[in-house]
Amino acid sequence: MDWEAFKLSLLLAACTAGVLMPLGLILARWLAFHRFPGRGVIEALVMAPLVLPPTVLGFYLLTAMGGNSSLGKLWIAIFGHPLAFSFEGLVVASLIFNLPFAVQPMQRAFEALPPDVREAAWVSGLSPWRTFWRIEAPLAWPGLLSALALTFTHTMGEFGVVLMVGGSIPGETRTLALAIYDRVQAFDTQGAQLMSATLLAFSIGAILIANGLTARVGRRHG
Amino acid sequence: MSIVRRSVLSAAIGGVVISLGAASLMAAERAPTIAAASDLSAALPEVAAAFQARTGRQVRLTFGSSGNFTQQILNGAPYEVFLSADEAYVETLRKAGRTEGSGALYGTGRIGIFAPTGSSVRADAALTGLATALRAGQVSKVAIANPDHAPYGRAAREALQKTGLWDALQGKLILGENVSQATQFAINGGAQAGIIPLSLALTAPVKAAGVFVLIPADRHGPLRQRGVLIRGAGTTAKAFHAFLQGREARTILTRHGFTVPGAR
Numbered sequence: 001m002d003w004e005a006f007k008l009s010l011l012l013a014a015c016t017a018g019v020l021m022p023l024g025l026i027l028a029r030w031l032a033f034h035r036f037p038g039r040g041v042i043e044a045l046v047m048a049p050l051v052l053p054p055t056v057l058g059f060y061l062l063t064a065m066g067g068n069s070s071l072g073k074l075w076i077a078i079f080g081h082p083l084a085f086s087f088e089g090l091v092v093a094s095l096i097f098n099l100p101f102a103v104q105p106m107q108r109a110f111e112a113l114p115p116d117v118r119e120a121a122w123v124s125g126l127s128p129w130r131t132f133w134r135i136e137a138p139l140a141w142p143g144l145l146s147a148l149a150l151t152f153t154h155t156m157g158e159f160g161v162v163l164m165v166g167g168s169i170p171g172e173t174r175t176l177a178l179a180i181y182d183r184v185q186a187f188d189t190q191g192a193q194l195m196s197a198t199l200l201a202f203s204i205g206a207i208l209i210a211n212g213l214t215a216r217v218g219r220r221h222g
Numbered sequence: 223m224s225i226v227r228r229s230v231l232s233a234a235i236g237g238v239v240i241s242l243g244a245a246s247l248m249a250a251e252r253a254p255t256i257a258a259a260s261d262l263s264a265a266l267p268e269v270a271a272a273f274q275a276r277t278g279r280q281v282r283l284t285f286g287s288s289g290n291f292t293q294q295i296l297n298g299a300p301y302e303v304f305l306s307a308d309e310a311y312v313e314t315l316r317k318a319g320r321t322e323g324s325g326a327l328y329g330t331g332r333i334g335i336f337a338p339t340g341s342s343v344r345a346d347a348a349l350t351g352l353a354t355a356l357r358a359g360q361v362s363k364v365a366i367a368n369p370d371h372a373p374y375g376r377a378a379r380e381a382l383q384k385t386g387l388w389d390a391l392q393g394k395l396i397l398g399e400n401v402s403q404a405t406q407f408a409i410n411g412g413a414q415a416g417i418i419p420l421s422l423a424l425t426a427p428v429k430a431a432g433v434f435v436l437i438p439a440d441r442h443g444p445l446r447q448r449g450v451l452i453r454g455a456g457t458t459a460k461a462f463h464a465f466l467q468g469r470e471a472r473t474i475l476t477r478h479g480f481t482v483p484g485a486r
Contacts, residue, residue, distance in 0.1 A: 062297060066297030066298050067296075067297055067298020068296075068297060068298070072297075072298060076298070081298075081300050082297070082298035082299075082300075084297055084298060084299070085294065085297075085298065085299040085300055086300070167257075167284065167294050167299050167301075168284045168286070169255045169282060169284055169300070169301075170255070170282040170283070170284065171252065171282065172252065172255075174284070182285070184406065185260065185263065185285065185400070185402035185403060185406065186263050186264075186285075186402070187402075187405075187406070187409075187425060187427040187428070189427075
């Protein structure tokens with residue numbers, strides 16, 4: 001069992017969720033409550049990572065973050081190494097390929113809020129901030145929770161993009177999914193089985209917990 | 223609304239800063255990464271262990287196809303030593319100014335035909351067993367590494383072309399992304415045969431899975447494997463690259479089926 005890779009995957013998932021949840025929340029709320037020209041295009045862009053092959057995404061990200069791009073050069077000038085093939089690069093890639101997993105459930109949850117509830121809150125003199133915390137967040141909570149669970153588990157399991165922009169460097173970019181591939185290539189079936197079972201158990205466990213919490217919240221507010 | 227957005231935004235920026243900070247701390251002072259051709263996946267961990275025993279220094283190993291590594295290094299991948307399965311990729315990198323010097327030959331590889339136990343193909347040096355099985359329509363899949371970017375795949379293609387089997391095999395070839403994957407396909411992927419490196423044929427799982435016979439070296443271009451220091455390589459990487467030329471490393475490589483320089 002490659003614990004280093006497991007820890008790295010957990011760290012990547014935590015960083016991704018930590019950054020993407022607040023950003024995704026803003027985007028999801030904005031898309032849910034506003035009608036403007038070009039909204040469809042933005043929604044399509046958000047959804048794109050869901051349908052694009054990881055190779056397409058990986059190729060674009062590699063080109064954008066590699067040492068020959070302007071972003072890559074700027075990054076090298078500041079940090080001394082390119083953004084691709086580094087943990088930071090994986091976080092950036094992960095933020096992009098997880099966009100639909102974070103935004104979709106939250107957007108649907110906000111869209112499901114009855115408009116009169118929010119209007120009632122405003123008429124009662126609640127500030128937008130309090131409206132969000134007291135009215136919107138509790139009602140949209142199941143959506144936020146599934147966004148978190150999906151983002152976290154999807155990051156744990158992502159393979160193609162991570163392989164293309166990460167380069168499978170032990171302790172830096174070799175996540176659990178890549179370590180499993182590596183073990184298979186090294187004919188270490190036992191190691192691959194152990195790690196695959198761990199990832200399987202982890203993913204199902206995370207989804208079960210999220211679903212359980214969602215159901216409880218649903219009952220409380222139902 | 224704007225307050226909500228501003229607070230959440232600042233939380234998000236905080237998150238980015240914290241996670242990037244954690245990430246750069248993680249990246250500080252690490253053992254150098256060695257990018258090595260997949261045919262070294264059995265031999266190199268032993269070399270690295272011997273190097274660590276001798277010097278107390280650690281290296282990190284990552285295996286893949288030489289073509290992909292070349293692409294990654296051109297894009298700035300932070301590998302410090304590149305052990306290619308051929309010389310051409312090292313030359314490409316040297317021309318691009320990504321290497322320190324032109325590197326050194328560390329071994330010559332060999333390929334052979336592998337037939338899993340119970341296969342319709344009989345493994346033999348002249349590949350007549352494969353030809354017979356092909357004519358009899360008993361071959362549906364043969365595994366090789368992708369000849370477009372894996373030197374061992376290219377050698378396999380040359381050997382199959384020289385024996386006149388290449389055309390007959392069209393539509394029956396399954397291509398591994400690198401030699402390890404091709405070998406994987408050959409031992410348990412349902413292929414009747416595979417052209418795989420000697421270095422991997424000598425590993426226990428492959429030995430247990432079937433019969434391997436070397437193909438004469440004149441049937442393909444030589445698999446002269448060159449290693450090179452990548453620009454910016456540190457002292458540990460340099461020491462490792464030098465260690466690879468030494469007697470101890472050469473003994474290990476020989477045991478794993480490589481012909482080392484000066485040993486022929």
